[in-house]
Amino acid sequence: MTKDLITIDRRVTLKWLMGAMAVGQLAACGDQAKGLSWPEMEAIKAAGIGKDPDFTNIATPWPLTMTQAELETTAELVDLILPGEGDIPAPSKVGVPAFINEWVSAPYPDQHKDRVLIINGLKWLDDESKVRNGVPFIRAEARAQTAILDDIAFKDRVKEGLDKPAAFFARMRSLTLGAFYTTREGWADIGYMGNTPGTGDYAGPTPEAAAHIKGVIEAMGLNYTPA
Amino acid sequence: MTPEDPHDAVVVGSGAGGAMAAWMLTKAGASVLMLEAGRDYSPDESPMLNMAMDAPLRGVGTPDKEFGYYDATVDGGWSMPGEPYTMAEGSEFMWWRSRMLGGRTNHWARNSFRMGPYDFKPKTRDGLGYDWPVSYEDMAPWYDRTEKLVGVYGSNDGLENHPNSGPGVLQPPPKFRVWETFLKAGGDAINVPVVAARRAIITKKIDERSPCYWASGCGRGCSIGAAFQTTTSLIPWAKKTGKLTIATGAMVYEVLLDTSGKATGVRYIDKATGTHKEAKGRVVVLAASTGETARILLNSQVPGRSEGLANSSGQVGRNLMDTVGSNISAWFPQLEGRPRYNEDGAMGLHAYIPFWDYKRIQSGEVDTPRGYHVEIGGSFGDPGMGVGSGLDGYGSSLRADVKRRYGARIGFTQRGEMIPNANSFCSIDTNTKDKFGIPVLKFNFAWADHELKQVKHFQNAMKELIDKLGGTLVSEPADPAKAISKGGEIIHEVGTARMGADARDSVTNQFGKTWDVDNLYITDGSVFASKAHKNPTITIMALAMRSSDNIATRLRTGEL
Known part of the structure; x- marks a missing residue:
């Protein structure tokens, strides 16, 4: 044990020390992890898609960067954002956490901004949960998890001082919905019925859809004249 | 050779x-x-027939492929x-x-x-x-x-400064989709034309080319x-x-x-x-x-x-x-939860709004000398990475909001004339x-003042149309100087x-x-x-x- 400690590099020890100080600060400011900073991160330097990608061999060339712990917290969070319902799977069951990993690891400016927000945000979630519940976010009780989300998830009632975590949550929500609703399971849920080549003329609205809009238009006192 | x-x-x-x-x-x-x-x-x-799900980053634009992966x-x-x-x-x-x-x-x-x-x-x-x-x-x-x-x-509608084609020249246009018929009802009520768009897409076979099969984004x-x-x-x-x-x-x-x-x-x-x-x-x-x-x-x-x-x-x-380019979009409560069907169609305009206000330009009632047309979009499409835009909260109410709003938003895009300067x-x-x-x-x-005034005309006209149809703006349009596209951005x-x-x-x-x-x-x-x-x-x-x-x-x- 002693030997291990001695061989640890001084930088790591310092990091521990600062961590301990941070926890001290957290404890000192009551029930919130508001003392945390959201440090800028170094831009990822990796190969991108390029100007002329090979469509016969579609690949995501950059290495994935999220840790196992970050992926687990992400899975927990995306499933809280859009829980599975009946036959509709939860986002973690259709690859949404892996997509978020791909997204935050991409070597592009927009994704870099999201990476800073998301990696820091995931850390905030854990720190906040530790302060409030004594355990990381994924091990907190469901009610304790939603209590945290309730402070950051609604734009008109973000708890004071939590603007950054709220921005993080909004971005995660947007990425989760985008990633989920572009899967076949998401299509089934939302009712996207396209990408199905047909022959002959375009079929146009179904009788049900046409009858519906006719009713809507006429109820507004306007004329229904389909073309 | x-x-x-x-x-x-x-x-x-x-x-x-x-x-x-x-x-x-x-x-x-x-x-x-x-x-x-x-x-x-x-x-x-x-x-x-690849979709967003098959592409890196769900196909969004990047500095490498600015208009998306495909x-x-x-x-x-x-x-x-x-x-x-x-x-x-x-x-x-x-x-x-x-x-x-x-x-x-x-x-x-x-x-x-x-x-x-x-x-x-x-x-x-x-x-x-x-x-x-x-x-x-x-x-x-x-x-x-x-x-x-x-x-x-396209179709021949005999509109002012939008000439008909000769007999037998045009291919038949695809049917309007529900939201296009909805817009037409509003347009008819305030004398803003909503007519078949004209696009270089064949709907009947000619030579070795096949007609549109009503899927696949044309831009790819x-x-x-x-x-x-x-x-x-x-x-x-x-x-x-x-x-x-x-x-x-x-x-x-x-x-x-x-x-x-x-x-x-x-x-x-x-x-x-x-x-x-x-x-x-x-x-x-x-x-x-x-x-x-x-x-x-x-x-x-x-x-x-x-x-x-x-x-x-x-x-x-x-x-x-x-x-000249600028955009407005609006939510239409009357379109919320409308019955689903395949709205891919020709993957672009079936209908559009040609410029209609020439008479008032000539009489001086309109203070911009040249016109524009409006390209419109509002189909049930592959939801894409923007599907959550403007939504709030989480959980089952969020799912309900996503589904309610799908196909209930219409975007209006101005495409207008610029005068050389x-x-x-x-x-x-x-x-x-x-x-x-x-x-x-x-x-x-x-840009000159002519173009900025034209943006204002577009904003006011679309607000009137949106209002007639009970819609609400996604956001109030910016001042024309800010709302107008950058030079070259429309690639025209x-x-x-x-x-x-x-x-x-x-x-x-x-x-x-x-x-x-x-x-x-x-x-x-x-x-x-x-x-x-x-x-x-x-x-x-x-x-x-x-x-x-x-x-x-x-x-x-x-x-x-």
Whole structure:
């Protein structure tokens, strides 16, 4: 044990020390992890898609960067954002956490901004949960998890001082919905019925859809004249 | 024949203007060498039925592929490594390049609105800008021939300054979708027309091309040939004559002249070997794009002159215009939860709003001199990464919100006319060269008050329409100066070698023949004398067809 400690590099020890100080600060400011900073991160330097990608061999060339712990917290969070319902799977069951990993690891400016927000945000979630519940976010009780989300998830009632975590949550929500609703399971849920080549003329609205809009238009006192 | 052999015609560029010239000339029996700066390309490369889920980052735009992963544009975009362009202090301009066989026709929206009588004689009508040397009546038969050849769907509605096509020219348009019929009901009530759009997409089989199969975004390229691009039509047709030679990777930078001032060919860099080569022809046709054509002319050396080639008028590079663009979108509670069905259709406009307010412009009730049209979108599509925009909260209520709002938002996109102005032009930046050592273009660009007032007209008109239909704006539109697009952003840049009736103030005559060089022609958007609100490609092709007919005649009679 002693030997291990001695061989640890001084930088790591310092990091521990600062961590301990941070926890001290957290404890000192009551029930919130508001003392945390959201440090800028170094831009990822990796190969991108390029100007002329090979469509016969579609690949995501950059290495994935999220840790196992970050992926687990992400899975927990995306499933809280859009829980599975009946036959509709939860986002973690259709690859949404892996997509978020791909997204935050991409070597592009927009994704870099999201990476800073998301990696820091995931850390905030854990720190906040530790302060409030004594355990990381994924091990907190469901009610304790939603209590945290309730402070950051609604734009008109973000708890004071939590603007950054709220921005993080909004971005995660947007990425989760985008990633989920572009899967076949998401299509089934939302009712996207396209990408199905047909022959002959375009079929146009179904009788049900046409009858519906006719009713809507006429109820507004306007004329229904389909073309 | 090989690129080293002298040809009847050397055509620079393979997009709308270049490919039309190549087809018309080879069809007339002339041998043509087509030089394309980019690589060989066919939309057979396009993964037509792949979806966002199959692409990195769900296919969103990146600095590598700005219009998304599947966009047909390869080796191009707003920025290209080693091939910069510069901007004057205080100017912002965006220049989209598609360095590939077929150029920008591989990814365009296929919107094909022909210009009308007012559009060809704008100065006569309101005293602003510049008249074309051709009238609508001159152009009408060429539009008919072009539309018939290309395959354009649409309807003849007999609207002011939106001319009908000839009998049997148009392909039948696809049915309106629910939200388009909804908009039409609102438009009818306030006298704003909502009519069938015109797009270069075939709905009935012609030649070897298949009709639209009602799926697959057109911007990724259409391997079945339904959505028009030169790589599935004009270029293969020209090849079939046995008269076309194509050299790709050929970056043209200069027109060659003999001692009498006649063009003898062009000089280019063969990108594969880095060597400088010459291509020889009896006639040279520039169709390299509005920016590149101006650049070639300005970079060409003419003994005893400093202003470049074909520029005795001083108009080369001047009169740079783009389409006026701005956007508004709104939620319509009446469309929430509407019954689902397949709304992919032709993957773009079935309906649009042509400009309607000409009478009030003439009477002075409207304070902007020129019009616009409105492109609209609101279909049930692949939800995409933006599906959560504007939503709040989490959990089952969030799911309900997503589903309720799907297909209930309509976007309105202004596409308007810009009047040429003295502050918008391109010139050679003598301090900057690209990786080939060719001096680059420098852009100056500024909108004028006319365009800003037009944005205001659009905003007010759309608010009235949205209000009539019980909609609510997603956000209040910004002040026109902020809401208006950047120069070049709509990728409709035209005008840098305008045609005119007088050699003193224009670069070419009505057939795209440069006034200064009898055997040098231009068939791309640079010859536009004005920038009507109508998307330019169909007009580029109609003009290129007419000009090429003139070239073919002159080749045949030995005049060239």
